[in-house]
Amino acid sequence: MIAGTSIAIRALGLLCVAAVAVGILFNPVAEARRERRIEQVLLSVQEALQRYHVQEEIYPRRAMAGGELIEFLQENGHLEDQLMNPWVGGVYNGGNKVDRMSYETDGLAESYELTVRSLHSDEVKFRLDSTENQSLE
Amino acid sequence: MKIKTTLLQFYRLAILLAIAWLIRSHHDRIRVQGGWPITVSEVKAFLPEAHRLKVDSGERKGLIVLDQERREIGYAVRTMPYCREIVGYSGPTDVLAVFDADDKGVGIALRHSYDTPSHVEDVKFEFLFMESWNGRSWDDIAEITDLNDAQIYAVSGATRTSEAVAYSVNHRVAMTRSEGAAGEPRHFGWRDCLLCGFLGGGLLFAFQKQKAIQRWRPLYSIATILGLGFWMGDLIAQSLLAGWAESRIPWAATPGLVIFVFAAFLVPWFTAQPLYCQFICPHGNLQRWFMKVIPARWKRPLPDDGKWIGRLVPVMLVMIVVAVSFLQLDFDLAGIEPFDAYVFNSAGVATLSVAVVGLLLSLFFPMAYCKFGCPTGWLLEFVRKRSGKPRFSDRDWIGLALLLLALGLYFTPLDRILG
Numbered sequence: 204m205i206a207g208t209s210i211a212i213r214a215l216g217l218l219c220v221a222a223v224a225v226g227i228l229f230n231p232v233a234e235a236r237r238e239r240r241i242e243q244v245l246l247s248v249q250e251a252l253q254r255y256h257v258q259e260e261i262y263p264r265r266a267m268a269g270g271e272l273i274e275f276l277q278e279n280g281h282l283e284d285q286l287m288n289p290w291v292g293g294v295y296n297g298g299n300k301v302d303r304m305s306y307e308t309d310g311l312a313e314s315y316e317l318t319v320r321s322l323h324s325d326e327v328k329f330r331l332d333s334t335e336n337q338s339l340e
Numbered sequence: 341m342k343i344k345t346t347l348l349q350f351y352r353l354a355i356l357l358a359i360a361w362l363i364r365s366h367h368d369r370i371r372v373q374g375g376w377p378i379t380v381s382e383v384k385a386f387l388p389e390a391h392r393l394k395v396d397s398g399e400r401k402g403l404i405v406l407d408q409e410r411r412e413i414g415y416a417v418r419t420m421p422y423c424r425e426i427v428g429y430s431g432p433t434d435v436l437a438v439f440d441a442d443d444k445g446v447g448i449a450l451r452h453s454y455d456t457p458s459h460v461e462d463v464k465f466e467f468l469f470m471e472s473w474n475g476r477s478w479d480d481i482a483e484i485t486d487l488n489d490a491q492i493y494a495v496s497g498a499t500r501t502s503e504a505v506a507y508s509v510n511h512r513v514a515m516t517r518s519e520g521a522a523g524e525p526r527h528f529g530w531r532d533c534l535l536c537g538f539l540g541g542g543l544l545f546a547f548q549k550q551k552a553i554q555r556w557r558p559l560y561s562i563a564t565i566l567g568l569g570f571w572m573g574d575l576i577a578q579s580l581l582a583g584w585a586e587s588r589i590p591w592a593a594t595p596g597l598v599i600f601v602f603a604a605f606l607v608p609w610f611t612a613q614p615l616y617c618q619f620i621c622p623h624g625n626l627q628r629w630f631m632k633v634i635p636a637r638w639k640r641p642l643p644d645d646g647k648w649i650g651r652l653v654p655v656m657l658v659m660i661v662v663a664v665s666f667l668q669l670d671f672d673l674a675g676i677e678p679f680d681a682y683v684f685n686s687a688g689v690a691t692l693s694v695a696v697v698g699l700l701l702s703l704f705f706p707m708a709y710c711k712f713g714c715p716t717g718w719l720l721e722f723v724r725k726r727s728g729k730p731r732f733s734d735r736d737w738i739g740l741a742l743l744l745l746a747l748g749l750y751f752t753p754l755d756r757i758l759g
Contacts, residue, residue, distance in 0.1 A: 216649030231669035242375075253430060
């Protein structure tokens with residue numbers, strides 16, 4: 204027979220162990236979810252960039268942060284969807300404080316590079332470009 | 341009673357094997373399907389009877405198409421990620437190719453493309469091109485080296501995109517031939533011999549209780565710590581077991597390690613003797629030496645509630661391993677155990693911390709890590725034959741819960757969990 208206090212202690216212990224498990228898994232799961240959202244954003248932006256390229260025969264000329272690029276592509280009618288910022292939620296646009304995506308092009312705007320850096324460091328997590336890394340798979 | 345004992349033993353082994361099989365099958369599915377799984381509805385466009393897709397982990401690495409009666413009615417493959425290097429105008433294209441039961445092409449579809457959208461649209465609506473594979477057998481397609489010779493003509497205005505599509509299909513089909521499972525040569529090296537030697541030593545001390553033999557046990561214990569641990573770094577760990585479950589058991593590359601791990605599970609299962617935990621494990625042996633450092637009067641027994649809570653820790657860790665494996669989380673499993681700490685130059689902070697804290701605790705609470713922290717030990721203990729009256733214990737319920745967790749993760753699409 205287990206005493207009432209024992210049951211309470213064990214229940215508390217079980218809760219603590221479960222909390223530790225959640226604590227251990229929380230960040231990796233959040234990161235995996237974020238990475239999936241980033242992939243979706245990258246694919247939409249990449250497709251819009253290709254549409255822009257077909258029409259203008261060059262890629263956008265200047266380097267931009269992700270949100271700025273999205274606004275630019277939307278203003279020009281190459282991106283219709285409203286994208287969500289994968290790091291902070293909400294509409295992804297130039298006003299976002301947290302934006303780890305960046306766009307670059309060469310001097311002639313004939314190629315592009317989209318990079319996404321880690322939230323906590325400068326490590327490149329995703330790279331999608333028109334020369335070497337042409338897919339996310 | 342004997343039948344009940346046997347049934348329980350088979351139940352325990354079956355639980356572990358079922359979880360390992362689910363992990364393997366899940367990873368086979370991911371390997372074949374990649375990041376953009378083919379759905380039944382996509383295949384239905386070509387094989388209207390399609391009802392289910394079964395992963396073929398064989399050399400074709402595709403999907404067997406089944407009808408409602410579970411008859412094989414065709415085969416489907418996607419070209420990505422295998423053909424990611426085949427680029428059209430500005431990127432590769434993921435193509436679905438479907439074959440009927442006679443292995444003849446019934447159609448292709450462009451699933452997703454990194455290529456210029458307008459060119460992709462041009463190819464998609466050029467039916468003559470899109471039907472070029474219809475009626476051709478898998479082998480015929482695999483043999484195509486020149487598109488014109490095979491009367492597959494590129495789409496005007498989208499030449500590079502359509503050629504990339506055509507080459508992707510051909511390459512994906514031909515790939516299974518060049519990759520043909522040329523068996524890896526078996527290699528039984530000195531490491532394998534040493535592992536078998538350590539195993540033999542463990543068996544000797546576990547089953548031969550004569551004083552003349554047991555007097556050598558301290559020496560063997562030191563040899564496991566220095567040799568198996570610090571020198572070879574071959575400790576059974578969750579990262580190793582999960583890796584084998586996810587990919588394959590390296591029979592050819594490290595047969596000694598395979599025999600070692602199998603013996604660690606099967607000897608206790610057959611004989612009730614905790615061979616690995618009690619005799620071989622370097623970390624267990626190191627804790628046994630640590631126990632002797634401090635006088636017995638300084639040691640503190642844990643209260644029953646503390647023991648009960650402590651025993652939940654390894655279970656929680658096994659659950660984490662299952663979740664990490666199914667969800668493919670970016671989480672180093674080596675960090676939840678102390679075993680990688682024996683390989684100094686590659687040990688991470690987490691594994692070193694677990695090792696040091698575990699050893700310090702063992703000064704005051706004998707074998708604390710083994711009892712209240714080791715998920716690998718929990719698995720080995722789970723399958724171990726028990727003495728006494730056979731009964732479905734808490735451990736067996738926990739095993740069932742683990743299997744249910746694995747089944748839940750296996751049948752829930754990743755998208756639903758990871759968004």
